[in-house]
Amino acid sequence: MPLPHWATSCIKGGLLGITSWVTLNDHILELVTIEGTSMHPTLSPAYNETGAKDTLLIKKWKPTKDLQRGDVVMLNLPHKPEKLGIKRVVALEGDWVEMDWKRRSRELGVEGKGAGMVWDAIGEEKEFGMGKRRWRVPLGHVWVEGDNASASKDSNTYGV
Structure with a gap:
């Protein structure tokens, strides 16, 4: 059974957010304690x-x-x-x-x-x-x- 449209959108948004954060953290800016x-x-x-x-x-x-x-x-x-x-x-x-x-x-x-x-x-x-x-x-x-x-x-x- 396929996922509902809203679930697919949430998963895509989450993956985009994670990859954006990793790229930002590795190459642009990083918070360091x-x-x-x-x-x-x-x-x-x-x-x-x-x-x-x-x-x-x-x-x-x-x-x-x-x-x-x-x-x-x-x-x-x-x-x-x-x-x-x-x-x-x-x-x-x-x-x-x-x-x-x-x-x-x-x-x-x-x-x-x-x-x-x-x-x-x-x-x-x-x-x-x-x-x-x-x-x-x-x-x-x-x-x-x-x-x-x-x-x-x-x-x-x-x-x-």
């Missing part, structure tokens, strides 16, 4: 006290178009590509950046300044010693940092 404290206190400032989380609307259509220093971006985390992270753009391609040793030494489990690794302008790792080191962000890359230096893994850990 912030978990964690790497962007504290800018995002989810009461997360530690109350568990309250902020929600962002992330633009996915041409995400690098008009990208500026200070923008908050979503990215696949280099050390866990299946996970997404929210960070602030600090430097764009061609900008010079300087390693923040306070952040880097914490990630290495070292107190104070020490040796580490940086990525040069063509993406190769280079070892360097005491003090700070400057280098240029390569084409097609940005330097990102979390607003909460004590709880953020960012470009000081990943490189560019």
Whole structure:
């Protein structure tokens, strides 16, 4: 027995709605709830006290178009590509950046300044010693940092 016309219309409308939502979410805009404290206190400032989380609307259509220093971006985390992270753009391609040793030494489990690794302008790792080191962000890359230096893994850990 065939379905009534109204049931067929409802099913078609539901399928169209679902496919539209999936397309919108995957390619144009996505609502993302912030978990964690790497962007504290800018995002989810009461997360530690109350568990309250902020929600962002992330633009996915041409995400690098008009990208500026200070923008908050979503990215696949280099050390866990299946996970997404929210960070602030600090430097764009061609900008010079300087390693923040306070952040880097914490990630290495070292107190104070020490040796580490940086990525040069063509993406190769280079070892360097005491003090700070400057280098240029390569084409097609940005330097990102979390607003909460004590709880953020960012470009000081990943490189560019």
